[in-house]
Amino acid sequence: MRYYTRRLLHTIFLIFGVSVLSFLFMELAPGEFFDEMRLNPQISPETVVALRHQYGLDKPLAVRYVRWVQSVFKGEFGFSFAYNRPVAPLLMSRARNTLLLTLTATLFAWLIGIPWGVWIAVRKGKWPDHFSTVVVTGLVSVPDLLLALVALLVAMRTGWFPVGGMVSLGSSEWGPAHKVEDVASHLFCPALVLFLGSLPTIIRHARTAMLGVLDSGFVRAAQAHGISSRRLLFRHALPAAAGPLISLVGISVGTLLSASLLVEAIMGWPGIGPLLLEAILARDLYLVVGAVIFSTAFLVAGNLVADALLYRIDPRIRGE
Amino acid sequence: MALADKSASARHASDARPVPFLTPKRQAPTGTGPAQRAGKLWLALIPLAAVHSLVMFAGFFAPEDYAEQDRTLPLAPPSRLHFVDPHGRFHVVPFVYRIVPPPARPGDYLEDQSRVFPIGILVRGTPYRVAGIFTSRRHLFGVEAPAKIFLLGRDEYGRDQLSRLLYGGRVSLFAGLLAAVLSVTTGALLGACAGFYGGWLDGALMRFSELFLALPWLYLLLAVRAFLPLRVSPSEALLLAITIVGLVGWARPARLVRGVVLSARGRSYVLAARGFGASDFYLIRRHVLPETFGVVLTQAALLAPQYILAEVTLSFFGLGVGEPVPSWGNMLTSLLRYYVLSQCWWMLSPGLALIGVSLLYYLLTSLLQERLRIGQL
Numbered sequence: 001m002r003y004y005t006r007r008l009l010h011t012i013f014l015i016f017g018v019s020v021l022s023f024l025f026m027e028l029a030p031g032e033f034f035d036e037m038r039l040n041p042q043i044s045p046e047t048v049v050a051l052r053h054q055y056g057l058d059k060p061l062a063v064r065y066v067r068w069v070q071s072v073f074k075g076e077f078g079f080s081f082a083y084n085r086p087v088a089p090l091l092m093s094r095a096r097n098t099l100l101l102t103l104t105a106t107l108f109a110w111l112i113g114i115p116w117g118v119w120i121a122v123r124k125g126k127w128p129d130h131f132s133t134v135v136v137t138g139l140v141s142v143p144d145l146l147l148a149l150v151a152l153l154v155a156m157r158t159g160w161f162p163v164g165g166m167v168s169l170g171s172s173e174w175g176p177a178h179k180v181e182d183v184a185s186h187l188f189c190p191a192l193v194l195f196l197g198s199l200p201t202i203i204r205h206a207r208t209a210m211l212g213v214l215d216s217g218f219v220r221a222a223q224a225h226g227i228s229s230r231r232l233l234f235r236h237a238l239p240a241a242a243g244p245l246i247s248l249v250g251i252s253v254g255t256l257l258s259a260s261l262l263v264e265a266i267m268g269w270p271g272i273g274p275l276l277l278e279a280i281l282a283r284d285l286y287l288v289v290g291a292v293i294f295s296t297a298f299l300v301a302g303n304l305v306a307d308a309l310l311y312r313i314d315p316r317i318r319g320e
Numbered sequence: 321m322a323l324a325d326k327s328a329s330a331r332h333a334s335d336a337r338p339v340p341f342l343t344p345k346r347q348a349p350t351g352t353g354p355a356q357r358a359g360k361l362w363l364a365l366i367p368l369a370a371v372h373s374l375v376m377f378a379g380f381f382a383p384e385d386y387a388e389q390d391r392t393l394p395l396a397p398p399s400r401l402h403f404v405d406p407h408g409r410f411h412v413v414p415f416v417y418r419i420v421p422p423p424a425r426p427g428d429y430l431e432d433q434s435r436v437f438p439i440g441i442l443v444r445g446t447p448y449r450v451a452g453i454f455t456s457r458r459h460l461f462g463v464e465a466p467a468k469i470f471l472l473g474r475d476e477y478g479r480d481q482l483s484r485l486l487y488g489g490r491v492s493l494f495a496g497l498l499a500a501v502l503s504v505t506t507g508a509l510l511g512a513c514a515g516f517y518g519g520w521l522d523g524a525l526m527r528f529s530e531l532f533l534a535l536p537w538l539y540l541l542l543a544v545r546a547f548l549p550l551r552v553s554p555s556e557a558l559l560l561a562i563t564i565v566g567l568v569g570w571a572r573p574a575r576l577v578r579g580v581v582l583s584a585r586g587r588s589y590v591l592a593a594r595g596f597g598a599s600d601f602y603l604i605r606r607h608v609l610p611e612t613f614g615v616v617l618t619q620a621a622l623l624a625p626q627y628i629l630a631e632v633t634l635s636f637f638g639l640g641v642g643e644p645v646p647s648w649g650n651m652l653t654s655l656l657r658y659y660v661l662s663q664c665w666w667m668l669s670p671g672l673a674l675i676g677v678s679l680l681y682y683l684l685t686s687l688l689q690e691r692l693r694i695g696q697l
Contacts, residue, residue: 017531025547141678143629145636145652146671153661258538262633266656276539277637280546288546295539 003318007307011300018296022289023068027061033081033283055079068286077293078286082279087290091272095294097166098271102260104187105194106252113199114245117206118233121214132207136200144197144259148266151193161188164268190267197259198252205248209241216240243314250306253299361691364684371677372497375489379448382483383462383469387644388446390468390478392421395664396429398473406433413438418467437467473666476654485669488646492635493677495562495647496628502566503627504620507573508612514574515581516604526578529571540568541630545639554645561640565630573619577612584611614692621688625681632674648674 034052037043052058056067068078076086083090120129155161162168166186167179174182213219214237222232261273268274272291279287311317374381401414415438417431443462447455463469472481514525532540544564552560584590590607598606628648634640635649643650648670655661655668 014530014534017527018534021531022543025544028547137679137682141675141682143632143671143674143678145629145633146668146674149652149655149661149668149671156658156662254533254536257536261536261538261542265637276542280542280639281550283546283550285546288543292535292539292543295536296534299536300534 003311004308007304011304014300015293015296019068019289019293020065022292023061023065026285026289033285035283055081068289077290080279080284080287080290082282082284082287087287090275090287091290091294094270094272094275095298097269098257098260098264098273099298101187101190101264101269101271102194102256105191105198105260106256108191109195109198109202113202114206114238117203118210118238120203121207121210122229122233124211132203136203139196139200144193144262145266147196148190148193148263151189152267155189162186163189166270186269190263190269193263193267194256194259198256201252201255202248205245206241209244210237213237213241239313243310246306246309246313249309250303253302257295257298361684361687364680364687368677368680368684371489371680372493375486375493377450378483378486378490379450379456380458381460382448382480382486383445383459384480384483385446385448386479386484386487386646388479388483390474393419393429393468393474393478394476395660395667396421396470396474396478397664398471398666399469400431401439402436405436411436411438415439416463416467416469437463437469439463439469472669473664475651475667476660481651481666481669484646484651485648485673488648488651488670489673491558491641491645491647492628492631492649492674495558495565495631495641496624496626499562499566499569499627499631500620500624502562503569503623504573504616506567506570507619508577508609508616510570511574511577512581512604512608512612515578516585516600516608522578525574529574532568532571533575537568537630538633541565541634542637542639544568545634550639554641557641558645561631561634565627565634569623569627573616573623576615576619580612580615581608584608614688618685618688618692621681621685625678628674628677632670
């Protein structure tokens with residue numbers, strides 16, 4: 001229990017630190033949302049001053065930060081100038097879409113990547129291993145950006161899958177089953193790109209972890225006892241290799257979110273990514289900070305889950 | 321089922337390898353292992369050097385300037401090389417025809433077969449500057465005006481895609497490389513200090529690095545970019561991109577270097593040197609930093625392609641290097657338009673180049689890891 005508490009405190013400290021850092025950077029940033037208004041001759045300078053006062057931008061940094069923290073506890077995460085709404089509800093719906101996309105892709109990547117890695121670890125040095133090395137190296141070298149563009153091209157050319165957005169026009173009047181089908185068909189392309197992007201890392205890690213375990217004495221002992229190879233692999237060896245794979249869950253969240261941002265922006269999936277890009281171009285800084293905090297929260301949550309799982313599984317960590 | 325035996329014997333073979341290191345005075349290659357692999361490193365280094373010199377002397381290899389437009393030829397497909405002219409005569413030197421846009425049908429191009437334009441080697445063309453010092457007009461290849469040769473087609477403004485690919489590679493490749501050097505240097509210095517001095521400095525630096533690692537890299541990159549001015553000149557944008565990408569990534573190399581330094585600091589020869597009254601500076605320079613050499617080198621090779629990609633991503637979203645200066649990122653932006661993506665395959669060329677460069681760096685990293693016996697990072 002103490003372990004969990006410590007990890008949780010550490011996480012809170014991290015998010016707090018990131019928010020302070022964002023505000024410091026924001027202070028250093030030249031230019032703000034109202035610069036465009038200042039250039040507009042139809043808006044009087046007094047209006048801009050009044051607006052800045054209304055949003056509290058004329059206050060010193062510390063005051064703004066405290067106000068922002070207050071708004072976080074009210075569940076608002078600051079105020080978006082461009083949307084003229086609190087940031088949190090904007091981000092919430094987008095975060096749900098990002099989660100849907102990334103979780104689907106991750107689920108399939110793990111379901112396929114782990115058995116694949118185990119399989120080629122067993123056949124080390126044979127043709128499946130060599131073939132997989134080629135596939136993995138190839139996939140690692142193709143940037144997600146390009147993968148997304150090619151997927152877009154294929155989808156447009158063949159017309160098999162809809163591209164852009166998350167739902168079809170007029171889907172709000174359809175029945176629930178039809179709606180799910182609609183979202184799933186929109187989900188396919190972006191999820192496929194993310195899946196292909198994260199697959200090689202999982203295969204490689206699964207292979208390395210399995211190779212380490214297959215070397216150990218207990219596997220050979222089990223073999224000598226005549227335990228069937230499938231049972232040996234998936235009941236004895238794989239759990240022993242789970243440690244590094246679980247840490248991989250934590251590590252890969254960051255890469256996954258970054259890839260997701262790219263894919264979302266290119267394929268028009270309404271996740272956090274496109275919102276962040278819009279916010280940057282509009283200098284809507286509270287929205288930027290909000291998106292950054294949300295992504296941090298995702299990442300540290302992933303790490304937290306991975307750590308908790310490791311703690312459950314690996315007695316060596318509990319001993320420390 | 322001999323799976324365990326197979327891998328076990330492989331493991332033993334690798335254990336028998338002597339500890340290799342790049343500096344020859346540290347170890348004399350014995351037996352089979354590293355001495356043979358030493359040659360393999362060139363497999364990655366030579367093509368990489370070739371690609372980098374290709375883009376460094378882009379002016380010479382590119383037939384045109386990156387900003388030279390021909391508004392009569394937007395999105396023209398790659399020029400066709402011919403050997404046989406309309407009279408059935410065979411030419412040893414391949415030639416091209418002049419491309420004329422038919423007035424009525426935009427986007428469609430015809431060859432004017434009345435005159436052949438053989439490809440010349442070392443021809444005179446638009447002037448360019450070499451290394452920023454002297455000006456030259458010689459290009460590796462080209463054809464006589466009014467014909468033009470464009471082996472990779474032309475973009476929407478009628479600019480030669482091959483020339484832009486080369487000039488854009490200069491921006492993207494060197495941005496990635498410089499950013500990698502910057503981030504590895506910063507990381508190594510901070511990591512070495514943290515590991516060597518320990519105490520509160522170590523604690524503070526490591527906590528600080530956790531903040532950077534807690535953010536997904538693209539979000540971090542975009543966030544830092546968000547707080548900087550949006551409209552900047554291309555050269556400033558390049559500097560900005562290199563600095564952001566380089567500084568944002570300092571945390572990982574710093575933590576790795578710190579680990580190596582921590583273990584090096586406790587070695588008996590370091591303690592002995594300290595006992596003889598060696599200064600901190602001497603210890604770090606002479607005993608500790610050389611230990612980190614392998615990690616630093618591998619990290620640089622690992623980070624360079626990632627940073628190239630980071631610059632490409634920034635420029636792709638219009639937050640990095642902007643028009644008219646090409647970067648592989650902003651060249652790919654036009655693919656977001658349906659017509660370009662579906663009809664003009666040659667516009668994908670920066671992406672293909674990116675794959676090639678990533679592969680080479682990937683090869684380099686794994687060869688370095690093998691050579692220096694560092695586990696996967």
